[in-house]
Amino acid sequence: MKLLFYYLVFPGFIFSSVVGLLTVWLDRKVSARVQWRQGPPWYQGFADIGKLLYKEVIIPREAFGSGFIAAPLFGLASVILAVTILCVSFFGMSEGFIGDIIVVWYLFTIPAIALVYIGSTSGNPLSSVGVAREIKLLLSYDLPMIIVIVMIASKAGGFSIRSIMEWQMANGSNISNWYGIVAFIVTIFCIQAKLGRVPFDLAEAETELGSGILMELSGGVLAAYELSKAIMLFGLPLFLTVLFWGKGIIGGILIYLLIVVLLILIKNTNPRVRIDHAMKYFWGWMSGAAIIASLLAYFGV
């Protein structure tokens, strides 16, 4: 019963979708202010989801119907599970379990895999270009991110969110050391790619592929995807907060907002990269930086 409450109400579905949709609004509002515009009202994210639920759902003839509807729901469910595990440890409601940091990171990967499934089943040539890019992007940003997660977990001496937070409470935040700063720069680009935001939005390149991988989604199916993206926009900056900031919830929330604003500014000041550039960037520069961060951590800088 308690677990169901966690999953559906407090850190789970309702809480995370409300915070996630407000973060989406923050994203659009700050982007608008950067471009000297007024921007949408605060309820815009909710209105978009409500509107999409009101619309007709069209399933392409080539698509495998039930899978086409089930895949985004599957992605949504796993994102909610990831956020629940993360928040339960973050707010100190439970001890968590060994290895939950890895579980959370891979649960955040499932929406991308669901999207790959939908894109490849929808029978649209532009979607299949998007699918190829999404898979390559998935392979490229995973490597530096996993190096950083393993580095931080072995520094803390345990693969659980709780132990990472407790180690930081005892020994100071990771971000206050040199290795933490390098690792933070690596991870912020990794989650930018994971969220599919502008320098790395190759899979759904709106002006180039006409929404690419999302092209055939409509109505409620698109609403499920948009909602899972909103929850990821809440969950992934929180994931970084847990990795790099271990001192209390209030400071954590401020760091969370700082990370979100940083993501928005990266989005607004960069053009879209090509897929070969993105892969070179993640496997070359970012992985190199992650290894340097690990060496710095090993020598205790």
Add this chain to the structure above:
Amino acid sequence: MDILKKSFKKSIWVFHLSTAACNNCDIEVLELLTPKYDVERFGIKLVGSPRHADALLVCGSVNAHAKPRLLEVYRQTPKPCLVVAFGSCGCSSGIFRDSYSIVGPVDKVIKEEDPNALIVYVPGCPPKPEAMIEAIVMGLGVV
């Protein structure tokens, strides 16, 4: 259901389609996204796929080549959707009316497919941005 309908009016995603237009209207549409007219205040944004669209913004007098494409895009758009016949050419085929290659203004073509389509007319060559915003708002009154 009522709240979903209300949220529809607060979030209109527009797909821009050019059917043999002279390109002037297409340029004029971009003005809506600039700081002065910023339509994102009303939740309006341009999308890249007709599957996501709530309104089709159709510029140009429809010629024989563009007609099947226009009908295909209309069929691909999830209903309810609004069709905006944009500019003098979109409303009445403009100066190209009765030309050999022109098969009709936008409303005539769309009504062959769906007689109950919701169509809004924005006259002007090209229309002013204020006229476009007013047209969308009037169209929402019909939905």
